[in-house]
Amino acid sequence: MHGHQTISSGELAAQGGTTSAQVRKDLSFFGSFGKRGLGYSVSALSSSLREILGLGRQWNVVIVGAGKIGAALAQYEGFRDRGFKVVGVYDEDPARVGGTLDGVVVRDQRELESDIMKLKPHIALIAVPAEAAQTLVDRVVKAGVRAILNFAPTPLTVPEKVTLRSVNMALELEILSYALVNAGE
Amino acid sequence: MHGHQTISSGELAAQGGTTSAQVRKDLSFFGSFGKRGLGYSVSALSSSLREILGLGRQWNVVIVGAGKIGAALAQYEGFRDRGFKVVGVYDEDPARVGGTLDGVVVRDQRELESDIMKLKPHIALIAVPAEAAQTLVDRVVKAGVRAILNFAPTPLTVPEKVTLRSVNMALELEILSYALVNAGE
DNA sequence: GCGGGCTTGTGAATGATTTCACAAGGTAAC
DNA sequence: GTTACCTTGTGAAATCATTCACAAGCCCGC
Structure with missing residues (x-):
């Protein structure tokens, strides 16, 4: 969507219609995917979530x-x-x-x-x-x-x-x- | 559904898949419709709710x-x-x-x-x-x-x-x- | 009219969720 | 390397929702 390699919790929140704290709390439930000062790697986060949510399989x-x-x-x-x-x-x-x-x-x-x-x-x-x-x-x-x-x-x-x-x-x-x-x- | 003229919060809860306390709390938000010891008049409750929810009109x-x-x-x-x-x-x-x-x-x-x-x-x-x-x-x-x-x-x-x-x-x-x-x- | 048996309405207690706030950790520029 | 600046991860606080529990009220039979 954006050309970014990385995305912050604030940007994710804006896209998802929620708050940055909410996004970080939700993600922290599954583990810790982000880099402090930088944000989340779009590709790594995406594939981790696909894995966790079971969307990889049919x-x-x-x-x-x-x-x-x-x-x-x-x-x-x-x-x-x-x-x-x-x-x-x-x-x-x-x-x-x-x-x-x-x-x-x-x-x-x-x-x-x-x-x-x-x-x-x-x-x-x-x-x-x-x-x-x-x-x-x-x-x-x-x-x-x-x-x-x-x-x-x-x-x-x-x-x-x-x-x-x-x-x-x-x-x-x-x-x-x-x-x-x-x-x- | 039943031939009852009146229905208790417990019966409503069973039908709605919730608890009797929940039903009473929810209804109390709008006012007080029930009679203690007896329950809620089906017809009165039904028309009150239709009124409150705006379902009377088109x-x-x-x-x-x-x-x-x-x-x-x-x-x-x-x-x-x-x-x-x-x-x-x-x-x-x-x-x-x-x-x-x-x-x-x-x-x-x-x-x-x-x-x-x-x-x-x-x-x-x-x-x-x-x-x-x-x-x-x-x-x-x-x-x-x-x-x-x-x-x-x-x-x-x-x-x-x-x-x-x-x-x-x-x-x-x-x-x-x-x-x-x-x-x- | 009085007593027993139900059921409501609602404060208080508990539980869940969201928000706050900040230390810790990382980047990047110089 | 050091400094200035970001952003995460997460306890603690605040808010919101549910459940508990019980006094107050009402019906009915006698």
Whole structure:
């Protein structure tokens, strides 16, 4: 981005929308990468972080639900760029099964367990209606998936060994709504 | 959901995936809605919250960017259900302009300012590549939008009077990646 | 109307996160 | 080599958020 060989915590903070102290504290959690008086070597820091975050390797991902959100996820370049490969898309609706999303064939949700055993995906993205989400999470967890990113607007429970994160777009809009109502106060 | 007329903080917590103390603390920020010994009246609480969060009224939304994510957002029922109405979708690409997404015609990004002046949308959803995001945010802010939900994977800056929230799906995956790498520790 | 059993609302305690502030270490110019 | 100047890494302080715990209030049965 810049021609710099090296970058200071302050510059990183400006780029990331945070503070220099925050950046240094965060990085110090993993170790000490910088040189005092100079800053951080861009290339060394970048590869250390890739290593630490596990972005060097390829992660296989299955998408459960081929509706609007599932389709958008399947086609999202941001994932591929970071080493996340969509190895399967699943849906319940016969009308969708057999179609393709960005080169991946939509398979029947009944194949989920057997496919997971075979493909051993690391991550499952849940993009189904709220009512169906917990059931499908239980199924993918039982089949061996250990990391889940949930897009259904409902809280889910998983065993302790499984990592779950949720993205709730409707909630984000409600927060904006609240901010608008209370704007002038 | 239940036939109850009234609901306790504990039940709300279970549904929302949190704790009863948390629920009570959060609600107490807005006022005091419950009856001791009994709980909260479902209908009264529901309408109070709708009022406070501004969900009673309709909010007009424009979507900037008619790519994968923009299209998914335009078609997302979760928004309409909560009173958010998509009044415009904009793109730069002539191949997309003129097409329709869920009944809304995709318009040329050059019309953005004049349309915003006319339609007075309350919220803009930014669904363009990272490089273009700041420029478009500046444009919609200048045209009068005061609340922005950003889906581009980049930090943005807005004037203080504007509320900005960001959803970063790639970052969510990176966090999962880190969790997987450090699973057994 | 009184007592037992719930549940709220909220201070106080605890825990987590962010910011401050500065010694220690490094660069670069002379 | 020495000096002037930067920037990191990190304890300590401050801020923010969550959890605890309990008095106060309300319902209901008798």
